[in-house]
Amino acid sequence: MIVIIDYKAGNIGSVKNALYRLNCECMISDNPNTILQADKVIFPGVGEASSAMQYLRAKNLDQLLFQITQPMLGICLGLQLMCAFSEEGNTDCLGIFPKVMVKQFPPKDKVPHMGWNNFTTIKGELFQNIQPMDDVYYVHGYYAELNDYTSGVCDYIEPFSAAMQKDNFYATQFHPEKSANIGEQILKNFLAL
């Protein structure tokens, strides 16, 4: 069973629908036991970082996420919350990706970065059967800087982490659930881990 973590700011419906379209059973939960017993965990996200962190702390989910040993996929805000610190609301984040800072895009071009963009580099299991020229959908005003865990790079204003991986923790800044067939392939790759 795939469990999608329920926290107030997340756009839960989209991820659930995407998994259903892939004929994958899933449930939405904030129950610690349910999450820890899941085959895989998805940590979705649309929202604002500091209020999301407050909610996670209030529900003790911040501690729980560290204990997850099964594959977990953070999406968009999920990726950012897995970093160490975010400039959005100047909040400490989960630190699953230690020392990684989430920064605000400088206003050199339109912000948020909204729309379809390709990769400059990709590596790892999440990107099997994906080409760098493939476009995926982004909508974000903050980005994780390039770091040791970066597994995909996108260039907008400056190169940033399109995807990251550390052990069982995977994350994408783009929305695979909203990235048409390319996104479905990336979700399939995660489900196949």
Added chain:
Amino acid sequence: MLKKRIIPCLDIKDGRTVKGVNFVDIRDAGDPIVLAKQYVQQGADELVFLDITATIEKRETLIELVRKIAQEINIPFTVGGGIKTVEDVSNLLQAGADKVSVNSSAIKRPALLSEIANAFGSQCLVVAIDTKYEAEEWKVFVHGGRKATGLRTLDWVKQVEDLGAGEILLTSMNNDGTKSGFALAICKAVSESVNIPVIASGGAGSKAHFQEVFEQTKVTGALAASIFHYGEIPIPELKQYLQIQNIAIRCNY
């Protein structure tokens, strides 16, 4: 490179798709779900659903439709029409909408925008602006272009950006339904004066119209309805044309 977005708009009334010509003569152009899926297959980059009856009819019908759309399609979509409260936004996002578009309620109570941005983030907040060129100035109108607000368009776009809008959907009432091309002057002025993405709307009648709005202004998306609904310009043909003109377009889908 970030791609320019081609965005079909589906005006919804009583659960069906319609398109007003200059917002008056409304014709029926089909089932929104069927149409939406067709657009996705054709390579639409995003969809916008505007519920033109939402202000006077029950919200539940719309929520149910949004839920079905979200189940069926795998690209982002925006829902607008009659959004008045943070709760309205919450309901639509929960049903699966990626973004909401707010129009007249933002003019009535601009603080609504910051409330939405604070609660859900700017990235899900589109501010729709209907603009009309009158007495040598672009002004903001509401209620399908029938009611003047007295606001100057270039003032209002700055204000909505400051209040937390993540994107502006700019419709020229002079051009809408005319198929004579986008309102390049105001698209250029708005897209250069704000730092958030701007979608041009109103007036698309040919492939070259998309090319000129992308080449001559800083808009990052272009929206149209009837030319797509009635098959006058198939999206794949449009995208192929734009790619040949060296405009960054998503062609691998």
